[in-house]
Amino acid sequence: MISRLKEKGAGDLLKCIQCGSCTSSCIVNAVNEYFNPRRIIGSIVRFNRLPDQDPWLCSSCSICVERCPQRVNPLSVIMALRMIKYENGDAPPSRVFELIEQIKKTGLAFPLSNEAYEKRRSLGLPELEMDEESLKEVKKILSEAGF
Amino acid sequence: MTLYLGCLIRTLYPEVEKAVYEVLGRIGVVFEEPKGASCCAPLGLFSLSKNAWLRLNERNMRLFQSTVLTVCDDCFASLSDAFKILSEKNNVRVPEVKPFGKFMLEKLEEKGLRFSFKGLRCAVQHSCHLLRPARNVDNAENPMVVKNVLEKLGYIPVSYVSELDCCGGLVFEEKMRNAIARRKAEALEKSGADCVVTTCSHCMRQLKSVSRLPVLHLAQLSALSMGANPEEIGISEILLRRMVNP
Numbered sequence: 001m002i003s004r005l006k007e008k009g010a011g012d013l014l015k016c017i018q019c020g021s022c023t024s025s026c027i028v029n030a031v032n033e034y035f036n037p038r039r040i041i042g043s044i045v046r047f048n049r050l051p052d053q054d055p056w057l058c059s060s061c062s063i064c065v066e067r068c069p070q071r072v073n074p075l076s077v078i079m080a081l082r083m084i085k086y087e088n089g090d091a092p093p094s095r096v097f098e099l100i101e102q103i104k105k106t107g108l109a110f111p112l113s114n115e116a117y118e119k120r121r122s123l124g125l126p127e128l129e130m131d132e133e134s135l136k137e138v139k140k141i142l143s144e145a146g147f
Numbered sequence: 148m149t150l151y152l153g154c155l156i157r158t159l160y161p162e163v164e165k166a167v168y169e170v171l172g173r174i175g176v177v178f179e180e181p182k183g184a185s186c187c188a189p190l191g192l193f194s195l196s197k198n199a200w201l202r203l204n205e206r207n208m209r210l211f212q213s214t215v216l217t218v219c220d221d222c223f224a225s226l227s228d229a230f231k232i233l234s235e236k237n238n239v240r241v242p243e244v245k246p247f248g249k250f251m252l253e254k255l256e257e258k259g260l261r262f263s264f265k266g267l268r269c270a271v272q273h274s275c276h277l278l279r280p281a282r283n284v285d286n287a288e289n290p291m292v293v294k295n296v297l298e299k300l301g302y303i304p305v306s307y308v309s310e311l312d313c314c315g316g317l318v319f320e321e322k323m324r325n326a327i328a329r330r331k332a333e334a335l336e337k338s339g340a341d342c343v344v345t346t347c348s349h350c351m352r353q354l355k356s357v358s359r360l361p362v363l364h365l366a367q368l369s370a371l372s373m374g375a376n377p378e379e380i381g382i383s384e385i386l387l388r389r390m391v392n393p
Contacts, residue, residue, distance in 0.1 A: 009197060027313045031326040057320055059327065060191030061313035062279035066287050073280075082194045092195065093319040099192060107185040108154040109192070119161040123379060125168075126180075128157055134183030137206060145199035 001048055008080035011073030016041045022064035022074045028057055037064050037074045044077070055081040056093055100147045104139050106130065148178040149211045149242070151226065153219040154186050155348035156364075162381030163348070166370035167218055167247075169380060173373045174254055181210035187225040189276075191317045204229035214243045216250055218366060220347040221317075224276035246277055248293045248346045249284050251369055255299045262301040262372040266391035269302045269368070270340035272331070272354060274347030275313050293346060293365060300372040301392070307338030316353035325357070332358040341389045344368060361386055 002013055022037040023029050029036055035058070040051040055078045064074040086092055099109045106112075107130035112120075120128070130138075150171070156163045171178055184207050188200045208230060217223040223246040230241040254260075271293045278287045285292040288311070294304035312334065315327025335343050335358060342361045345351055354362045361383060370380045377387055 027315065027327055027330075028318065028323060031330060032323060035323075054320075057318060057323055058191075059275075059313050059315050059318045061275035061317075063275070063311070063313070065280040066278075079190060079194055083197075086195050095319055096193065096195065103186050103188070107183075108158060109186040109188070110154045110158045112158045116159055116161055120164075123161055123165045125161055125164055130185070131183055134185070137183075138185045138203065141199055141202045141206065145196040145202075147196075147199070 001044060001050065004084060005044065005077060005080045008083045010077045010080035011071070013041055013045050013072060013077060015070040016045055016072045017070055018042055018046075019069065021067045021069060022072075025063045025067050027061060027063070028059055032057075037078070040081070041072065041074060041077055050084070051081065055079075055085065097147075100142060104142055104147070107135055107138050148176055149213050149215045150178045150180045151184060151187075151207075151211075151215050151217050151222055152180070153217065153222040153348060155352060156218055159352065160348065160364070160381075162379070163218065163351075163364045163366055166364065166366040166375065166380040169370040169375040170251075170366055170373060173370075173375075174258065174260075176254075178216065179212070181207075184210050187222050187229070189221045189225040189317075190228075191221070191276075200225070201229055201232060205233055208233060208241060211242045214245055216245050216247065218247050218346075218364070219349070220246055220274035220277040221349050224282070227282070246284060246346060248277070248296055248365060251296045251365065252292055252299075255296065261299050263392045265301040265372070267302050267342065267368075267386070267389060268305050268340045269297050269342055269344045270305050270307055270335050270338040270360070271297070271310070272314060272335070272343050272345040272347075272350045272362075273311060274345060274350050277346065278311075293344065296365060297344065297368065300369055302344075302368060302372075305338050305340045307334055307340070309334040314350045314353045316347075316349035324353070328353050328357045332360075335360060342386060 020038045043049045043051040058078045188203050227244040234241040273290045297304045314331045315324050318324040344363050346365050367380050371382050
């Protein structure tokens with residue numbers, strides 16, 4: 001499992017000494033102790049088991065990366081777990097696909113609200129529309145990635 | 148200079164976009180905005196395909212002819228991470244990516260600018276992706292860039308407990324996202340500040356949804372100090388009344 005995680009960009013998990021600096025800095029753990037980066041890495045390196053915690057709960061704030069004394073990069077492990085779970089058929093939050101669909105539609109990840117549209121006009125801001133050629137290129141990249 | 152505003156500011160916060168144009172115009176920065184640039188697809192949000200992320204930003208990079216100024220720190224992180232990988236992979240020169248806070252500090256120092264005292268107390272929401280992991284923009288454990296800019300602009304940066312905490316804006320699960328936001332909003336409210344200031348549009352959106360304090364982008368306060376019309380850049384009457392020299 002470790003080599004599969006590394007293929008997906010995970011850092012050097014075997015350097016982890018289970019000190020818990022990641023968990024004690026983790027904002028998600030501070031509101032819900034179920035999410036525990038130290039245990040996520042522990043279940044992989046000590047028990048060779050895919051952790052049961054949901055990697056999509058991570059806020060990607062990267063404080064675990066900054067503070068890890070062993071330079072393990074716990075965030076990279078969590079991101080790799082997202083990819084592996086996806087490949088194993090575990091659906092990510094539907095919001096992920098909504099964002100991707102929106103990029104395919106307009107090139108931007110968020111739709112323009114009516115309120116913002118009116119405000120843009122009244123402030124004399126430039127048109128948002130992406131040219132067709134560019135949008136085609138963006139769609140192609142995303143569809144080739146399977147989206 | 149190439150201006151990269153990002154998705155959220157253009158679709159949700161036109162007042163911030165207006166403020167950015169005001170600032171660039173007033174300090175005399177010539178810039179271009181490539182029409183064909185797409186979302187930078189930050190990995191924290193998309194995560195499913197590193198390759199698609201890299202290709203989208205390789206495409207963006209081809210459109211950028213000069214240093215890229217980002218107005219959202221998530222864009223800053225996504226673009227600079229992607230460009231670094233592309234530079235190593237293809238052994239090519241890549242454009243520098245500069246976050247708005249750092250850009251302002253450099254410009255104010257270069258031109259020796261200081262603005263009249265406004266007496267507005269500002270609590271900074273430091274965006275995670277500007278600081279971490281060590282991006283050589285600011286001190287990750289004691290960030291000062293945005294605070295120094297605020298001081299030069301005539302505002303009072305205040306320190307508070309949990310200053311480095313993430314706002315939770317990129318958490319997908321709603322209950323968890325809201326719990327983290329409320330925790331952060333409480334800390335901000337206890338700081339005694341008149342408003343919250345950030346340089347990340349995700350922090351802006353997240354905190355605006357829960358905070359009793361007004362949440363502003365640094366660009367808005369920059370434009371205000373430089374004399375822009377407060378109404379156009381989204382500065383409310385209530386906030387103006389709290390200032391010494393509005």
